[in-house]
Every structure is written in C-alpha cells, then in structure tokens.
Amino acid sequence: MCCWCCCLECIHNIPPLNLLFLHFDSTSAPGHEEEEEPEEAPVASMASISVPDRVPSPAEDAENIRKAVQGFGTDEKALIEILGHRTAAQRAEIAVAYEGLYDQTLVGRLQDELSSHFKGAMTLWTMDPAARDAKLAYKALRKKGGERHAWVLLEVACASSPDHLVAVRKAYCSAYDSSLEEDVAACALYKDPLRKFLLRLVSSYRYGGDHVDEELARAEAAELHGAVVSKKEALHGDVVRIVSSRSKPQLKATFQRYKQDHGKAIDEVLEGNRSDKLSAMLKTAVWCLTSPEKHFAEVIRSSIIGLGTDEESLTRAIVSRAEVDMKKVKEEYKARYKTTVTADVIGDTSGYYQGILLALIGPE
Template sequence: PATSRGAMTLWAMDPAARDAKLAYKALRKKGGDRHAWVLIEVACASSPDHLVAVRKAYCSAYGSSLEEDVAACPLYKEPLKQFLVRLVSSYRYGGEHVDGELARAEAADLHGAVAAKKQPLHGDVVRIVSSRSKPQLKATFQHYKQEHGKAIDEVLEGNRNDKLSAMLKTAVWCLTSPEKHFAEVIRSSIIGLGTDEESLTRAIVSRAEVDMKKVKEEYKVRYKTTVTKDVVGDTSGYYQGILLTLIGAE
C-alpha cells in the first residue's frame, strides 16, 4: 500500500534530500498550519550544516532556492512569511559559546514583544529566533523564565488561539527541545478523526536516527501512554511494521 511505500521511500533517502522533498511538498499544500510546521522543522530541528545541505539539495532537485519558494508561496501572509523566510535562510553559529549579557538583553526584548505587546512575530523576535545559535537561545530562554517566572513556550501556549504564537512556539521547541515538538506531531496525527499518515510517517522517519529515544520519553510523560501503543492502535499491516521498527523497543 501507498503508506508503507511512502514510508520506505522517505526512509531510504539521504536526510538532506528527504527534507528538501518534504519542504517542496509542504509549499504546495493548501490548508492548515501543519505544512508550515514542516518548514520550521527543516530549518530549526537539525544542525546549521544540515540546513545548508537541504538548501543545496532543494536547488538541485527543483531548480529554485528554498528561500525564494517560501517567499513566493501564496499560502503564507506577513509576518509569518517573513519569519519562515528568515528561518530557512539562516546559518547559525554551531559552537557552544554563549554571551550571558546578550542572553539577558534579548530575553527582555522577547518579553516586551511576546508578553507585553502580544506581537509574537515582532521584528526583534524574528531576528533573535532566526539568527542566534541554539546554546545562545537556550540561555536566553532560561533568563526569560528566571526573570518572568514563566517559560516562553508556556506564555505562547497560553495564547494558543493565536496562530503566530503557535508558530513561534513550534520554532522555540524545534530549536531547543525538538522531542517536545515531534511528540506533539505524532500525537496529533493519531488523535482525532482518521490518522494523518503523512505527518506520522514524517515525524517517525525523520527522528528515527536522531532523537527517537527522547521523543518516546517525552511522549510517555506528556500523554501517559507510549508511542508504540498509539501506533499499534492506529495503524496496521506492513506500514505498522515499518513504523514500529523505526520507533524501536520501548
């Protein structure tokens, strides 16, 4: 069946080519913010070098750049479009160095925009989230929590009816704790009417060799059940077999 073939095809691909293909498809799908999730995952949930490899793979496969295709995509309006363009075209510092003063200052900038002005994709926010290294952002988010008593993702979660807050939360998670995001993708593809096989396959295939152990732990803590149990309850046959192999023992 198509689902198991799709899963096998994705699994067999080079990771950069796989992400390029996922991004290409996401830019051509109407409806729902889930397709923007794909672009955020590709841009934020891996290393800076991986994103460069994805952009190269995208250019060779589709004859245009990922950045220009995101910028030209009619599905996204400003300021979300600008945010997505900045994310996919970023090249972050990959080292461990953190500037504490900068983290404190930028935590204040984020709080001013997100909590005070309720503008989750304000210019400062976009600049900070799309350009800083992951260790730097972790330090900034820690300062945010220390100063304001609430983590930035909790603040964004509180504005859950606001699409821009939801997108920023996805980026924050993908940058600093991708297992939270992918646990949510798996859960939301299973719960509800019918399975969203595409999202389920994408999450499991793309994290299988990255951080599946963490995703499984996060899932257990948050949903009081296991990924294995939910996948068994919701899929069948050869497709189920492939997913369970990628998930690994629990």
C-alpha cells in the same frame, strides 16, 4: 504514476567515488586477498533504530533486496528487515550498489513494487536525509489547509544542524531548479509576518559553537518579553531577528533567562495564546530549536488522536527522528500522554506500514 515525485531519485543516489564499484566482488579476482570489513557507521545515542552486529556488504544487501522484489509478489518483511535496520550511510551504499548491479535506482524500484502508506514510509526512509527534507519542504509549500504545513519548514530549519540545513538547500536547488529561500518568499499560502519569519529561518546559518553571552541573553530575554507580552506581537521584528540568528546554546540561555526574570517559560506564555496562530508558530520554532522531542511527540500524538489518522505527519515524525533523537521523543511522549508511541502506533496502524514504523521506533 505514484504520488511521490521521482525527480529526487537523481539526488539520493549520488555516490562518493570510492563507492562506485561496490557491486564488484573483490574476492573473485585471482590472488586477491580478502579485505577486512569496514567499520559500521555509528548510530546516534538517542537514535532508536537497531543495526545488526554483522552488517552484510552493500552488494549483499542489494542482492537480497532484489530477491525480495522479484517474481510473483513482494517480500515486504525482508525489505523491512534490511532497510529498517541500516543507518543513512549504509542505506546510501546499498542504493549505490543496487543501481550499479541492476541499472535502476533503489527508490524507483520500491516505488514500483510497494503501495499506499508503506510505500510512502519506505520511500522517505530510503532517501538521503537532505533530499528527503527538501522533498517535504517542497510539498509543504504547495499544500493548502492551514499553518500546520508550516511545521515542516520549521522542523527543517530549526530541528536540524546548520550543516544539514545547507545540505537541504543544495538538494532543493538540484531537484527543483529554484531555491528554497525564493520559494518561501514567493509562497502565497503564508502571509507576512509569518512568511518573513519562515524565510529568515530557512535562510539562516547558526553559529555552531558552545559559547554563550549571558549579558546578551539577559537583554534579549527582555526584548522577547516586550514584544510577546507587552506589545502582543509574537513575530515582532526583534523576535524574528533573535530566533532566526542566534545559536541554539545562546537561545537556550536566553529562554532560561526569560523564565528566571519573568516567572514563566516563553513556550508556556505562547501556549496560553492558543487563539493566536503566530504565537503557535513561534512556540513550535522555540521547541524545535531547544527541545525538538516536545514538538515531535506532539506531531505523533496529533496525527493519531481524533477521527482518522494523519499518516503523512506520523510517517514524517518517525522517519525524520529515528536516527536523531527518537529515544527522547518516546520519553517525552510517555511522560506527557501516559502511554507509549509503540502502543499508539499499534492501535492506529496495521500491516507492513505498521511494521516499518515499529522497526524505526525500536523497543520500549
């Protein structure tokens, strides 16, 4: 039994109805005219993965994956070349085609064929993003060893769009027969006020518009300063209310007003309280909400520097941002650490695990 729970396999392959018969070759029907290829799924401008100019059909990709995992040995390079250069929508279509053709889930076959950190990276990458984050959150709620595991919950709640967080909550319920919210509320690994803060964050649904109330930003900047600096309560009730409920544009305006009125950015103030774990958690939330590239650059660096490599954190950061803002993460990393993500990954990893990470990081 591999270390990855297989209960999510039923989630990531749930197909739209129009994809159920992708594995049938439409050109085999006599007199059937060849259909035009569908348009490629767009890649976000800050994403780092590359997609070929001509993307094979999902059925063709599924067949090539089957060839790579059949017989004596596995063609890991072929798996990287295919799955490492497809968007989430394309990977979902491949998964549907694969299961339709071979009566086995794609993730299940990868888990059977691959090993070690390469298996972990390929499994996370192939999963539906919402199911992946649900899995990461589930594991984080059951890991002892400090507040750094709470980073996962902060990433899911704060570095995601409101709709993605809703999708994660749905995936969590489907996989574990409980809600993310109730599991956070019952988690004995975190104590109040951190637990209440995490609960408010994972339960939130932020307004997604661009409207900013400048007067509210001024008032709430003062409230934040009063709680964090004057009362020295990083997770004071006012702080939790503001950070867990306001839209990201509103929070950016509030934090800008904070710096304007008090001469120092709120994350700098929190960084100065390094001995305070609650201040560290709030700083992470602030970064994930307003500039997630800062947080993920730090995750990558901290997973590499020191004795040994934290492959789980390294994999999580690269896999989760490759289709979102890895280009910005790489820029932040280079500016802060005077080296590149690529150079550090090459220096600290090896083999096919390194290969999939480099494919997702992209050129720099």
